[in-house]
Amino acid sequence: MRAWRWFGRGRLPRSEGPWAWLAAGSVALSLLMLGGLLLLIAGRGLGHFWPAAVVQVEMEDGRVVAGRAVRELPLERGKGRERLYFTGNRDLDGQVWHWLPVDDIAAIERPAELVVLERRRHGEFIGRLIAVGDREAVRDAAPQQAAWTRLQARLAALDQLRAERERLRREGLRPLIRQLDADPDDSGARRALAEANARIYDLQQAMRGEVALLESADGRRLHQPLDEVLRAWRPNAMSPAHKLAAWGGGVWRFLAEGPRDGNSAGGVWPAIFGTVLMVLLMSLLVTPFGVLAAVYLNEVAHQGRWTNLVRIAVRNLAGVPSIVYGVFGLGVFVYGIGGSLDEWFFSDTLPSPTFGTGGLLWASLTLALLTLPVVIVATEEGLARIPVEQREGALALGATRFETLSRVVLPMAVPAMLTGVILAVARAAGEVAPLLLVGVAKLAPQVPVDGEFPFLHLERKFMHLGYHIYDTAFHGSDVQAAMPLVFATALLLVLVVLVLNLTAIFLRHHFRARHGVQPRP
Amino acid sequence: MTLPSRPLPSSGSIIDFPAEASCFQIEGLGLAYGGKRALRGISLRVPRHRVTAFIGPSGCGKSTLLRALNRLHDLNEEASHEGRILLEGEDIHAPEVAVDELRRRVGMVFQVPNPFPMSIYENVAFGLRLQGGLTRRRMDDIVEWALNAAALWDEVKDRLRASAWSLSGGQQQRLVIARSLAVRPEVLLLDEPASALDPISTLKIEELIRSLKSQLTLVLVTHNMQQAARVSDYTAFLQDGELVEYAPTDTLFTNPSLRRTENYITGRMA
Numbered sequence A: 001m002r003a004w005r006w007f008g009r010g011r012l013p014r015s016e017g018p019w020a021w022l023a024a025g026s027v028a029l030s031l032l033m034l035g036g037l038l039l040l041i042a043g044r045g046l047g048h049f050w051p052a053a054v055v056q057v058e059m060e061d062g063r064v065v066a067g068r069a070v071r072e073l074p075l076e077r078g079k080g081r082e083r084l085y086f087t088g089n090r091d092l093d094g095q096v097w098h099w100l101p102v103d104d105i106a107a108i109e110r111p112a113e114l115v116v117l118e119r120r121r122h123g124e125f126i127g128r129l130i131a132v133g134d135r136e137a138v139r140d141a142a143p144q145q146a147a148w149t150r151l152q153a154r155l156a157a158l159d160q161l162r163a164e165r166e167r168l169r170r171e172g173l174r175p176l177i178r179q180l181d182a183d184p185d186d187s188g189a190r191r192a193l194a195e196a197n198a199r200i201y202d203l204q205q206a207m208r209g210e211v212a213l214l215e216s217a218d219g220r221r222l223h224q225p226l227d228e229v230l231r232a233w234r235p236n237a238m239s240p241a242h243k244l245a246a247w248g249g250g251v252w253r254f255l256a257e258g259p260r261d262g263n264s265a266g267g268v269w270p271a272i273f274g275t276v277l278m279v280l281l282m283s284l285l286v287t288p289f290g291v292l293a294a295v296y297l298n299e300v301a302h303q304g305r306w307t308n309l310v311r312i313a314v315r316n317l318a319g320v321p322s323i324v325y326g327v328f329g330l331g332v333f334v335y336g337i338g339g340s341l342d343e344w345f346f347s348d349t350l351p352s353p354t355f356g357t358g359g360l361l362w363a364s365l366t367l368a369l370l371t372l373p374v375v376i377v378a379t380e381e382g383l384a385r386i387p388v389e390q391r392e393g394a395l396a397l398g399a400t401r402f403e404t405l406s407r408v409v410l411p412m413a414v415p416a417m418l419t420g421v422i423l424a425v426a427r428a429a430g431e432v433a434p435l436l437l438v439g440v441a442k443l444a445p446q447v448p449v450d451g452e453f454p455f456l457h458l459e460r461k462f463m464h465l466g467y468h469i470y471d472t473a474f475h476g477s478d479v480q481a482a483m484p485l486v487f488a489t490a491l492l493l494v495l496v497v498l499v500l501n502l503t504a505i506f507l508r509h510h511f512r513a514r515h516g517v518q519p520r521p
Numbered sequence B: 001m002t003l004p005s006r007p008l009p010s011s012g013s014i015i016d017f018p019a020e021a022s023c024f025q026i027e028g029l030g031l032a033y034g035g036k037r038a039l040r041g042i043s044l045r046v047p048r049h050r051v052t053a054f055i056g057p058s059g060c061g062k063s064t065l066l067r068a069l070n071r072l073h074d075l076n077e078e079a080s081h082e083g084r085i086l087l088e089g090e091d092i093h094a095p096e097v098a099v100d101e102l103r104r105r106v107g108m109v110f111q112v113p114n115p116f117p118m119s120i121y122e123n124v125a126f127g128l129r130l131q132g133g134l135t136r137r138r139m140d141d142i143v144e145w146a147l148n149a150a151a152l153w154d155e156v157k158d159r160l161r162a163s164a165w166s167l168s169g170g171q172q173q174r175l176v177i178a179r180s181l182a183v184r185p186e187v188l189l190l191d192e193p194a195s196a197l198d199p200i201s202t203l204k205i206e207e208l209i210r211s212l213k214s215q216l217t218l219v220l221v222t223h224n225m226q227q228a229a230r231v232s233d234y235t236a237f238l239q240d241g242e243l244v245e246y247a248p249t250d251t252l253f254t255n256p257s258l259r260r261t262e263n264y265i266t267g268r269m270a
Helices: A002-011 A016-047 A144-182 A187-207 A240-256 A269-300 A305-317 A322-345 A360-385 A388-395 A401-429 A433-438 A465-475 A479-515 B062-069 B099-105 B120-131 B136-149 B169-182 B199-212 B225-231 B249-254 B259-265
Strands: A055-059 A064-074 A081-086 A097-101 A105-109 A114-119 A124-134 A210-215 A221-225 A229-233 B022-033 B036-047 B051-055 B079-087 B106-109 B187-191 B217-221 B234-239 B242-248
Touching (some): A124 A221, A144 A229, A240 A269, A269 A479, A305 A360, A360 A433, A388 A401, A401 A479, A401 B120, B036 B062, B036 B234, B062 B187, B099 B106, B120 B136, B120 B169, B169 B187, B199 B225, B234 B249, B234 B259, B242 B249, B249 B259
Parallel strands (some): B106 B187
Antiparallel strands (some): A064 A081, A081 A097, A124 A210, B022 B036
16 A cells, blocks of 8 residues: 555656646557558558659669669668669569669669550560561561550550450340340340350451560560550650559559459459448348347346346457357358258259358358447447436337337437447458458459349359458469559558448438437536 | 316315315325335325425435326336325226326426427427327427417427427426427326426426416426425425325415424424
C-alpha cells in the first residue's frame, strides 16, 4: 500500500497536462501509422499505372540495356551502389530484371523513340520499333514516325476486330449452343453454328499475319505478331497530359478487366465483384439471424443463468480463429449440406460436384457464421440502450409485447444493428483464411452473376481481393513484377471495405435521424 | 366523449362511497417483488370522473400501486400479488382479461415524457393503428380531437409531420397525454407527470388534468403536495406500502384524522 502511494503520488504527474499529451500522442501516433500505411500502399500501387520514362543505359564494358529504373541499393562496404532496372524482353533475355553497378554506367539517355509494348505473352517489350508489315514483306526501311503511326492504326483495327469477335461469340455462338443443348438434332441451328464459327475463324485469320519488327537496345531483332500486342506507348515522347490519360486508362483497365498471365498482370474486376457480392450475401444472411438471436436473448428469454451462459458463449465465439470456421464450413456446409443437395437434386452430374464443393453460398454462410457474434452483441447492446419508458409507453397504449417490439423497440435499434453490420462487413471483407477452404478460386474469370438463369450462381467459385493479394504476392512466376499489383489490390480492398462501410454508415445516419436514441432534453 | 356520470357524495367519509360510483375497487391488495413486499392490504375505491391523488414519501409504494392498476407490474417476472382490483366490477387479473385491452382502457402517462421517435401525428395515431380498421379521415379527426383535448393542437397543427422530439418537454408531455387520450381510455394514470417540467409547463398540465375529468377518471401520483391539493378531488396517503388515510382532498389537507398524515403534510416526518 505504501509503495503504491509512493509510486502514485510521488512519481506520476498529478496535473492533467501530461496525461492529455500522452493520450493525444497515442492517437496521433496511431493516425500517423495508419496514414503512412495507406500512403505507402497508394503510392506503390497507383504509381504502377504511370507510364514511367524508359532509359537506355550504356555500360563501360559496352553492354546496352533499356528499361525503367526501379530502385537502388548500396553494395557491400563502399563498393558503390547498384541500381535495379526493369528491362522486359523476357523472350530475348530470359529475365526481365537487371542489377547494374552505378559506377560502371557510362551514359544514360532517354531516346524518344523507345517503345514499350504490352504483350499477351512474355510480358513487356522495351526497345525500338523498326517497321510494321506482313511477316515476309517487312523491311527496316520505314522511317520511325511512319512505323509508329502504322502500329497505332493496326492496333486500333485489331481492337475493333476483337470487339467484333466478342460480339459474335456472345450474340451468335452462345444462343446457338444453348439451343443445341436443348435439342441436339436441330439441323438448322447446327448449320448456323458452323457459319458463325467460320466467321469467327475468318476474323481470327484477319487478325493474324501482320508483325512488328522490333529491335532491342543491344540490337537484337524480333518479329512480334501484332495480335499478341495489347498496347504500345512511347513514354519518353508523351506529354504529361498524355501520361495522365494513359494512367487513367491503366487504372480503369485494372478495375474493369480480368487477370492475365497467372494473375501477375491485368485487372481484378472478378475479384472486386466476388468480394462485394460475397460480403453483401454475408450481410443478408447474418443480419436476420443476428437480430433474431439478439432479440431472443434480450427480450424473450428469461434473464437467468442460462441466458447469461449463452451470452458469454456468443461473445467468446468472436474470438475463435477464422480458419476454424473455415474447417467447420468445409465439413458442414460443403461436404454435409452441399453433398446432400448434390445427391438429391444434381445426381445426374455426379461425381462432379455442384454444391458439394466450395462456392459463393458456402463462403457467405461461413463468413456469416464468423460475424454472427458481432451482430448479436451490437444489436443486444442497442436493444438494452432503449429506455424502458419507450416500451412502457407502448404497452400502456394497449400494444402487445410483440407490437411493442416490432413498432417501437426494433426501429429504434436499427442504428445499433447497422453498427453490427458495419463491424461484420469490415471483418468479413478482409478475411481470407476460411475462404481458402470454402470456395475462393485463384482464377474464376466468370463472375457469379450473368444473364443465364438463375442469374445468381451461388454454387460457383469466385475470386476475392484478399486471396488475390495472397496469390499474386506469393504464387506468381515473377513476384517482383507483380508487387505493384499487390499494392494496388490491397489499396482496392481497403477502398472496397471503406465504400461498404460508408454505405452502412449512411444508412445508420438515415435511421438514426428517424428512429435513433437521442439524448433527452 | 362522455361517460355516464353518477352523482358522488361531495363530502363525508370515503368509506360510504357507493360501489356503483367507483371506477376502481381495490380490495386487500398486496404486492411483492421476489421476497420484498411493496404493498400491503390496500383497500380503496377510486371514484369515477374525479381526480384521485396518491401521495406519500419516496418508496412508499404509490407508483407501485398506480402501475398495478394497468398491470404494468406484470413485466417484472418476480412480481406476485394478492387481493383484487376491480375495474367497473371486473377483476383485472381474471384469466379472461386480455392485458393489452386492459391497458387500452387504462392509459398511463409517465414521469419522463416518452414520445416515440416518430412524427407528432404518428405518435398520436400509434394506439389507433394498433387497433386498426380506421379510415384515413377518421384517424385525422381523432388525432385532431386528442391534440385539442390535450391543449396542444394550436401549437402543433402546422407541423404534425415534424419529429415529436423537436417539441419542448412540456409539449412532449401533453403530446403523450394526447396519445393516451386518442385510444379513448376510461382511466388515465399519471405518474408524477409534471416533475420533470418547468413551472409554466406544470401549470398547463395541471389545468389539463382538471379539464379532463369531465371525460374520464384520473389517478395521479405526485410527491408535490401543493399539486395534489390543487388538482385532486380525493387524496390517498400511503406510507411503507400501506394506505394510511384516504379522504376528500380538502378534508385530508385541512383536517387529517391521523397524526401520521398530519405530520407528513405539515412536513414533520419522523
